[in-house]
Amino acid sequence: MMTSTQYSSAYQELHRLFTRLSRFDHLSAISGWDMQTMMPPGGNKARSEALAELSVLRHQILTDRNTGELLDRAQQETLEEIDRANLREMRRQYDNAVLVPDSLVEAKSLAGARCEHAWRTQRPANDWRGFSVNLREVVKLSREEAQIRANALGCSRYDALLNLYEPGMRSSDLDRIFGDLKTWLPDLLQKVVAKQQQEPCLIPQGPFDVDSQRKLGLSVMAMLGFNFDGGRVDVSAHPFCGGVPEDVRITTRYNEKEFLTALLGIIHETGHARYEQNLPREWLDQPVALARSTAIHESQSLFFEMQLARSADFLKIIRPLIVNQFGEQPALAEGNFIRLNQRVKPGLIRVDADEVSYPAHVILRYEIERALIEGEIEVEDIPALWNEKMLSYLGLDTTDNYRNGCMQDIHWTDGAFGYFPTYTVGAMYAAQLFHSASNALPNLNQAIAAGDLSGLFQWLQQNIWRHGSRYSTETLITNATGETLNPRYFRQHLENRYL
Amino acid sequence: MMTSTQYSSAYQELHRLFTRLSRFDHLSAISGWDMQTMMPPGGNKARSEALAELSVLRHQILTDRNTGELLDRAQQETLEEIDRANLREMRRQYDNAVLVPDSLVEAKSLAGARCEHAWRTQRPANDWRGFSVNLREVVKLSREEAQIRANALGCSRYDALLNLYEPGMRSSDLDRIFGDLKTWLPDLLQKVVAKQQQEPCLIPQGPFDVDSQRKLGLSVMAMLGFNFDGGRVDVSAHPFCGGVPEDVRITTRYNEKEFLTALLGIIHETGHARYEQNLPREWLDQPVALARSTAIHESQSLFFEMQLARSADFLKIIRPLIVNQFGEQPALAEGNFIRLNQRVKPGLIRVDADEVSYPAHVILRYEIERALIEGEIEVEDIPALWNEKMLSYLGLDTTDNYRNGCMQDIHWTDGAFGYFPTYTVGAMYAAQLFHSASNALPNLNQAIAAGDLSGLFQWLQQNIWRHGSRYSTETLITNATGETLNPRYFRQHLENRYL
Missing domain, CATH: 1.10.1370.30 (Neurolysin; domain 3)
Incomplete structure (x- = not known):
């Protein structure tokens, strides 16, 4: 039987928080899929802005000071092995996210959507010049992100990004x-x-x-x-x-x-x-x-x-x-x-x-x-x-x-x-x-x-x-x-x- | 030229707030469309929960005390006619939303999604019994909402709902x-x-x-x-x-x-x-x-x-x-x-x-x-x-x-x-x-x-x-x-x- 103490533990609170985040991720994933499969071209600007808004919201909730405090408190609680693994993954998401300011999250989301959308017509047109303009902006923001992460992790810029895809692997x-x-x-x-x-x-x-x-x-x-x-x-x-x-x-x-x-x-x-x-x-x-x-x-x-x-x-x-x-x-x-x-x-x-x-x-x-x-x-x-x-x-x-x-x-x-x-x-x-x-x-x-x-x-x-x-x-x-x-x-x- | 005072006016703040809400509405609308046109049946529970989560979030942001205060302050500001019309519509959304607690918004969203989804197979099967179980829950929640709105507006329960679709019209x-x-x-x-x-x-x-x-x-x-x-x-x-x-x-x-x-x-x-x-x-x-x-x-x-x-x-x-x-x-x-x-x-x-x-x-x-x-x-x-x-x-x-x-x-x-x-x-x-x-x-x-x-x-x-x-x-x-x-x-x- 669950007791009310269990419900009010820091870990339980984190559990609810990450459930909420996963629901927002659900809507991002489906709207992102739609963008690449169904959306007519005229929808791109509004969709990009909507997705960027949600990614900023997700980032804000995840990196709220309260989340950091809950993670610290949950670390002290007695947990089953699977819950402890879950807590480790929560912490990893938090640590990765908290380094990057909201403004960079939004800018990356918008620049990426713009670059990808334009690419769809630039690629068939072999238009490298047009494409490179957008890509430069994406690279600029990615370098900015890489630098922030590299400073925090004490590694190279590229290793800091690699770590997001394959935790622990280095160049x-x-x-x-x-x-x-x-x-x-x-x-x-x-x-x-x-x-x-x-x-x-x-x-x-x-x-x-x-x-x-x-x-x-x-x-x-x-x-x-x-x-x-x-x-x-x-x-x-x-x-x-x-x-x-x-x-x-x-x-x-x-x-x-x-x-x-x-x-x-x-x-x-x-x-x-x-x-x-x-x-x-x-x-x-x-x-x-x-x-x-x-x-x-x-x-x-x-x-x-x-x-x-x-x-x-x-x-x-x-x-x-x-x-x-x-x-x-x-x-x-x-x-x-x-x-x-x-x-x-x-x-x-x-x-x-x-x-x-x-x-x-x-x-x-x-x-x-x-x-x-x-x-x-x-x-x-x-x-x-x-x-x-x-x-x-x-x-x-x-x-x-x-x-x-x-x-x-x-x-x-x-x-x-x-x-x-x-x-x-x-x-x-x-x-x-x-x-x-x-x-x-x-x-x-x-x-x-x-x-x-x-x-x-x-x-x-x-x-x-x-x-x-x-x-x-x-x-x-x-x-x-x-x-x-x-x-x-x-x-x-x-x-x-x-x- | 826009001055910084204008930017920090209550109305400008509301403008940003409603832009944000409209972006969330965008994701709801597309995910809702997907649910009715593309989604395989097994996605229904997760999708319903995700949409309910976003509708609760929207409701929370819209009905935050800060929104009410901004609306009151904006009322005192000098605005163009179109901005005044916009402020009136913001106020209408706020007034409609603030009456209903988050929990009812979420419950209605979930009950509606469940009832609609089951209806898709119940209708071809002519299954009124099965359908009526879900519908009873929807009606119960709609009556609850109607009562809350009726009390606030001083009208009948039905008129309170009609007002959401055709403002000003009565039975x-x-x-x-x-x-x-x-x-x-x-x-x-x-x-x-x-x-x-x-x-x-x-x-x-x-x-x-x-x-x-x-x-x-x-x-x-x-x-x-x-x-x-x-x-x-x-x-x-x-x-x-x-x-x-x-x-x-x-x-x-x-x-x-x-x-x-x-x-x-x-x-x-x-x-x-x-x-x-x-x-x-x-x-x-x-x-x-x-x-x-x-x-x-x-x-x-x-x-x-x-x-x-x-x-x-x-x-x-x-x-x-x-x-x-x-x-x-x-x-x-x-x-x-x-x-x-x-x-x-x-x-x-x-x-x-x-x-x-x-x-x-x-x-x-x-x-x-x-x-x-x-x-x-x-x-x-x-x-x-x-x-x-x-x-x-x-x-x-x-x-x-x-x-x-x-x-x-x-x-x-x-x-x-x-x-x-x-x-x-x-x-x-x-x-x-x-x-x-x-x-x-x-x-x-x-x-x-x-x-x-x-x-x-x-x-x-x-x-x-x-x-x-x-x-x-x-x-x-x-x-x-x-x-x-x-x-x-x-x-x-x-x-x-x-x-």
Whole structure:
């Protein structure tokens, strides 16, 4: 029985406070989703202002002196382990937020919305000049934020931002991990490309009408366990997974000329979605129920897209669904279809990249965004640097091709500096998790080939999804795999699949 | 030049406060729209809680003692006429809100969301028992609110709610207006039905595929001047016009068997939408820019749907758009098409009713909801009363047909008692406005027949839309038509068109 003393404890008060904040976050998330999927252009200014107003309100409530006092008092109270984890996450949100003044929160929100919205038309128009004006403002505010955080944490500006996405990770860690990658990946990439040049690979001939692609996507989402009672899939300029755990909104974009990009995009976002849909339901309004980190989130999407969906066993079971929509053709014959989905071919677009060349895209962005935040380069230096690195890492020329060069993503438009590295860290976690799942589930390959994914999903549910933010990333991964981040599994995976 | 004194005036502070509130309203409106058009069922609980939280927040900010003090101080300041009107509307919002405690605001919001959401499945299942459980809770809370307001205003409970939708109107006014209607409308209805029985009228044969209906709707919206840069049309269980003036969201529902209901619904909502889209843009974040009242809002939708769209001249110009989508057929020949759209036939569904039998639907709901709020009847008495009145007013039997009887609308589900009468008052304003527009625009009929609606829309823009809430309803209508509400024009209109 709850006593009134319990109800009036500092922790209980914080519990109510964070429930309230999560409700505001709900409205932000849905209105933000709407902005990218449904909103007509004329709504942008009013929507941006409304979202900025709510983010300021959230910030004010969270950073109120009263919150700090409650956190200090709750620290002294006797709490269950899960409540203590929740309190730790509350404290982390508070500590992150209290450093930044309301005015900067509002300015960042407005500048990000302006930059992202203009990007939607500037990208197709290849308008770097117009885009860079808005981006400069976003960078200026992000540097300001980074400096404030760096002063408080006693670290570099970039590390201070990285810490928001992957708590505890530093650029020295990334330098080590990416440094190692750079010693073996270019060589692997070359070998794989050379090997695949010997193998014929047919390209499916379209057109593939959008409605059939949509139906195909829905059937694959169903196979992957997406809960349609608590989510949906729509179209946006840049695919994402948004909404709230009770109502997850994923998006894709269709192209009548080919269907694999949209389909693999849907599988990727479904990985994010299942994580969100399976966070601990009884804790959903509390910080402890949030996804652990960006890298862990990406590990789930890449687990689905790369580890699972590009495996020969899985490709065999989705092939009939594809043929069902588009009919048979030589490119969809089993052998060719598998080769097609495991084809390694350096390209300009990160989200369309194969898993061998993907890390090069991430390292490129990491190196540029770190230099940008540290003040070593300016926005106008980006295109030249981009060209240079793209040529060096992937042998591709992007001169004057801003649209498919430095304007291809939306991460920088709203100041999400520090996010990119988590994709490759996530890919590494995905490989490590799949390795452990394979050990725990001896007949995994046969089960997948038979279309039975339940064991695999149960393993993810047991080891990742249901824990939310209860444990640190390190503990979560150690509990699941027996060790902390070990890039060896990623290399092993790539060599096994592609050599 | 603005001086710092001006900036720190009480009125300026209120201006900022109401800007903030309008941004919260923006997020409520979009999330509310999403709830009815996009949200999967599993999102309902979390969404309801999030919206209730924001409505409580809004209520807290609005009714803060500081707001009351600012209003008193601003009253003493020297203000332009438009600012004074704005201050009057701020005061009205404050006075309405301050009477009701936060807890009741939250409880009403939650009970309404629960009742509306369950209604979506209960209506198709004809489940009155299940529905009445939720409705009882809504009625209980609405009575509570009505009592509080009645005590403060010194009026009846029902009048206190009516005042929220049509400021200044009382049930004694309605009794007079509806009493007069009842003396001549049944007779007119009978005559028209008898007359039309002599005229053959073919029904268009479907199916009419949804995609073509959607395209037809879009083309008619374009003809009616809907601004697609600031709005869109979607599907919901009950058609409505929502969103915000910068981004107006209208909805309809399609039925493959016939297309006129969806089309006329779109035209109706486009009338609402054009009002919203043409409210004074430079004042959009302030109370003075809000639509004047529910009756004036309905006058615009009925102006579009009834006065304009069912006129022979307009029907002639949209006929080609329809034929363009569905091809020619005898029922779409000009003469038959006009008869079809001017056909008077008492039916069970209010939103599908012709304009002659429509007032009977409204009077029925008015009489029931007033008795319900005044405590003269209970929720369980509704079906019997509904049957009795439907039989008496329209000669139709609804026994056990809850779905198409008392469960057909959503107004009561979220406690919008006092709204229904404004439909018929709106229809009367629409007739009065159309009469004045015809006088002001001597060649109006020829212009409409030629597809030139610009003069008509300009007249509405000049006389209604651009004024928002600057004037009282009485002044607005007197400025536009030279007199206050005069039901004579409505009768004249019905007699001219139908006898």
